[in-house]
Amino acid sequence: MADKIKVALVGIGNCFAGLVQGIEFYRRNPSQQVIGIIHDMIGGRSIHDIEFVCGFDVAKNKIGTTINEAIYREPNMVDWIDEKDMPRTDALVHESPVLDGVGIWVHNRINPIENTKSEEELAEESKRIIKETGAEVLVSYLPVGSERVTQFWAQVCLDTKTAFVNCIPSFIASDEQWAKKFTERGVPVIGDDIKGQVGATIVHRTLARLCSDRGTKITKTYQINVGGNTDFLNMKDQDRLVSKRVSKTESVQSQLKERLDDDDIYVGPSDFIPFLGNTKLMFMRIEGRQWANTPYNIEVRLDVDDKANSAGIVIDAIRLAKVALDRGIGGPVHEASAYLMKHPPRQMSDVDARRACDKLIEDAA
Numbered sequence: 186m187a188d189k190i191k192v193a194l195v196g197i198g199n200c201f202a203g204l205v206q207g208i209e210f211y212r213r214n215p216s217q218q219v220i221g222i223i224h225d226m227i228g229g230r231s232i233h234d235i236e237f238v239c240g241f242d243v244a245k246n247k248i249g250t251t252i253n254e255a256i257y258r259e260p261n262m263v264d265w266i267d268e269k270d271m272p273r274t275d276a277l278v279h280e281s282p283v284l285d286g287v288g289i290w291v292h293n294r295i296n297p298i299e300n301t302k303s304e305e306e307l308a309e310e311s312k313r314i315i316k317e318t319g320a321e322v323l324v325s326y327l328p329v330g331s332e333r334v335t336q337f338w339a340q341v342c343l344d345t346k347t348a349f350v351n352c353i354p355s356f357i358a359s360d361e362q363w364a365k366k367f368t369e370r371g372v373p374v375i376g377d378d379i380k381g382q383v384g385a386t387i388v389h390r391t392l393a394r395l396c397s398d399r400g401t402k403i404t405k406t407y408q409i410n411v412g413g414n415t416d417f418l419n420m421k422d423q424d425r426l427v428s429k430r431v432s433k434t435e436s437v438q439s440q441l442k443e444r445l446d447d448d449d450i451y452v453g454p455s456d457f458i459p460f461l462g463n464t465k466l467m468f469m470r471i472e473g474r475q476w477a478n479t480p481y482n483i484e485v486r487l488d489v490d491d492k493a494n495s496a497g498i499v500i501d502a503i504r505l506a507k508v509a510l511d512r513g514i515g516g517p518v519h520e521a522s523a524y525l526m527k528h529p530p531r532q533m534s535d536v537d538a539r540r541a542c543d544k545l546i547e548d549a550a
């Protein structure tokens with residue numbers, strides 16, 4: 186039997202709570218083995234062959250608790266498994282540098298510590314924890330707009346030779362300089378900005394591609410997303426949103442035969458509606474022209490749990506990062522990044538990306 190993959194986690198928010206509680210859900214409901222999982226086995230490992238060995242956060246109520254306690258601390262709101270029924274774990278949540286992690290809208294909900302240690306001291310401490318716990322893969326679920334914190338953790342990964350899965354739109358795998366550093370150091374990176382299992386991006390990309398492949402011309406399109414968790418509250422700060430818009434827009438543009446002018450495409454998180462909680466609503470419209478220049482349009486409304494959406498994908502990203510480590514792949518793992526992430530270093534069609542990803546998985550079997 187393959188050893189468990191030891192994983193470190195940065196940002197113990199709702200997405201991570203969904204990942205951990207989801208794994209527990211499947212453990213308790215083995216009959217649900219197949220529903221909701223893209224790949225049962227990757228590199229000889231199921232979703233149960235993952236162990237979270239340490240976490241890093243800045244919230245006062247999460248630091249010093251165990252991971253399985255932290256996932257229930259406010260403002261997290263995933264509650265698929267009752268807290269008292271979660272298995273106990275010794276894996277602790279440690280201090281991360283705050284840097285640009287906490288935006289103005291979420292400050293009073295996250296209630297961050299004030300770091301008393303310098304960035305260098307925290308880097309040394311984090312590297313020691315990663316080594317002591319044996320973490321092989323580090324997953325970042327930081328808030329949108331955390332450019333400096335993302336770079337801090339990317340550097341920690343490089344220094345400790347830990348594979349990096351970057352679920353947020355602060356560009357590392359898709360940034361030439363950072364990608365080069367990972368390649369030169371022989372460390373795999375999968376990024377950037379995780380797709381949903383059936384999320385707004387994949388639905389929009391697929392329909393845009395369909396319209397383009399069927400010979401029609403898309404003339405205008407928009408995608409509006411609203412939700413009610415801290416992720417959406419944080420994104421009310423337009424300054425933090427620049428890379429998220431680039432990531433989401435490029436993900437759709439890349440599927441079109443002819444790119445749209447900037448004024449003819451709008452793709453973005455658009456507002457915070459508190460009572461929606463972790464439910465994300467997406468409203469999408471495509472306007473186009475078909476045979477004989479006749480107009481058509483498509484409207485879609487998607488209603489989905491955003492956290493289940495993310496967990497269903499990161500569960501593969503973690504196992505693919507381990508495959509890359511075992512196979513000595515350094516730098517961006519292109520197949521996994523293109524299939525699982527919105528802003529990979531190389532965009533592919535989702536069909537080609539799935540094929541390439543499956544080939545990587547088959548080769549590792």
Ligand SMILES: NC(=O)c1ccc[n+]([C@@H]2O[C@H](COP(=O)([O-])OP(=O)(O)OC[C@H]3O[C@@H](n4cnc5c(N)ncnc54)[C@H](O)[C@@H]3O)[C@@H](O)[C@H]2O)c1
Binds near residue numbers: 201241285381
């Ligand atoms: N389907 C999805 O949910 C989806 C898809 C793509 C990307 N993402 C991205 O994943 C990220 C996480 O989403 P979420 O809903 O879990 O967010 P969240 O707000 O619930 O959690 C963020 C966590 O990061 C912590 N944090 C803040 N600053 C930090 C720092 N400097 N160091 C360490 N931890 C810090 C917060 O305390 C909190 O625990 C967001 O950037 C989101 O946009 C999510």
